[in-house]
Amino acid sequence: MSSSYAVASKVKDYSQLMKFNLTFMVVFSSVVAYLLVPGVEFKIVKVLLLFAGGLLVSGSANTINQIWEKETDKLMARTAVRPLPAGRMSDGEAIALAAITGIAGTLIMGFSFNWLSAGLSLLSLVLYAFVYTPWKKWNSLAVLVGAIPGAMPLLIGWAAGANNLSEGGWSLFAIQFLWQFPHFWAIAWIAYKDYARAGFKLLPANGEPNKFTALQAVIYTLLMIPAGVAPYLLKITGKVSAIVAIIAGIFFLFRAINLYRKNDIPAARKLMFGSYIYLTVVQLAQLLDKY
Numbered sequence: 001m002s003s004s005y006a007v008a009s010k011v012k013d014y015s016q017l018m019k020f021n022l023t024f025m026v027v028f029s030s031v032v033a034y035l036l037v038p039g040v041e042f043k044i045v046k047v048l049l050l051f052a053g054g055l056l057v058s059g060s061a062n063t064i065n066q067i068w069e070k071e072t073d074k075l076m077a078r079t080a081v082r083p084l085p086a087g088r089m090s091d092g093e094a095i096a097l098a099a100i101t102g103i104a105g106t107l108i109m110g111f112s113f114n115w116l117s118a119g120l121s122l123l124s125l126v127l128y129a130f131v132y133t134p135w136k137k138w139n140s141l142a143v144l145v146g147a148i149p150g151a152m153p154l155l156i157g158w159a160a161g162a163n164n165l166s167e168g169g170w171s172l173f174a175i176q177f178l179w180q181f182p183h184f185w186a187i188a189w190i191a192y193k194d195y196a197r198a199g200f201k202l203l204p205a206n207g208e209p210n211k212f213t214a215l216q217a218v219i220y221t222l223l224m225i226p227a228g229v230a231p232y233l234l235k236i237t238g239k240v241s242a243i244v245a246i247i248a249g250i251f252f253l254f255r256a257i258n259l260y261r262k263n264d265i266p267a268a269r270k271l272m273f274g275s276y277i278y279l280t281v282v283q284l285a286q287l288l289d290k291y
Contacts, residue, residue, distance in 0.1 A: 127149040240285065
């Protein structure tokens with residue numbers, strides 16, 4: 001009984017270290033982009049391999065992120081219970097896990113799809129783990145830097161299916177790139193005190209939650225409306241998904257405007273949940289309305 005409990009506890013720690021819940025959403029984006037490539041058909045083995053490669057690479061990046069932030073995680077109530085700051089796992093074990101999963105995920109992408117997608121996966125890992133992560137303590141441009149690996153799953157998925165980086169992949173990348181800003185700023189608004197205690201600078205101009213931050217979120221959500229139509233104009237998806245993207249974009253924009261008007265945490269929380277709703281609805285619509 002104690003042995004099985006220890007195994008379950010270790011699996012839970014690994015899952016927490018690799019942030020599997022968050023990673024699943026990231027990899028789903030990659031699968032959507034892969035299936036939107038003209039001529040690519042749904043094959044369960046390929047989809048599972050893409051999921052496996054993406055989960056491993058993203059999990060490696062998340063693990064390295066937590067190795068970097070072990071000491072700052074101790075300062076925040078939300079993160080103090082993670083395996084490393086709580087002392088349930090050594091740095092050496094976490095480094096080994098990051099190395100094994102990162103290498104395995106990259107090799108799966110290379111051998112199962114192509115080396116362009118493998119290279120992009122490795123680049124995404126490096127940008128997130130070794131550029132974005134330390135940058136968070138320097139200035140708020142970290143959000144811009146982090147938005148690149150945050151949107152790269154779309155390019156990775158497109159490259160896995162097309163073995164190129166044509167305009168279709170970039171149009172999908174653009175939507176998720178723009179999405180990162182209101183999404184991250186909403187989270188940073190909600191967790192501002194925790195982030196400030198840890199020395200993280202994620203709001204515009206290293207500022208506090210205010211109308212300037214909310215106005216920036218409004219601008220980016222507004223830009224997402226035309227960006228959401230681009231895949232239709234490039235004949236990747238159909239007219240229905242373009243209409244859905246416009247409606248979802250207006251919904252997201254109103255959530256950002258609401259934050260500008262109210263300037264409080266409940267409005268930021270609504271914007272954060274609105275970001276999840278937007279991305280899920282738009283990507284499912286694109287997938288179901290492939291051109």
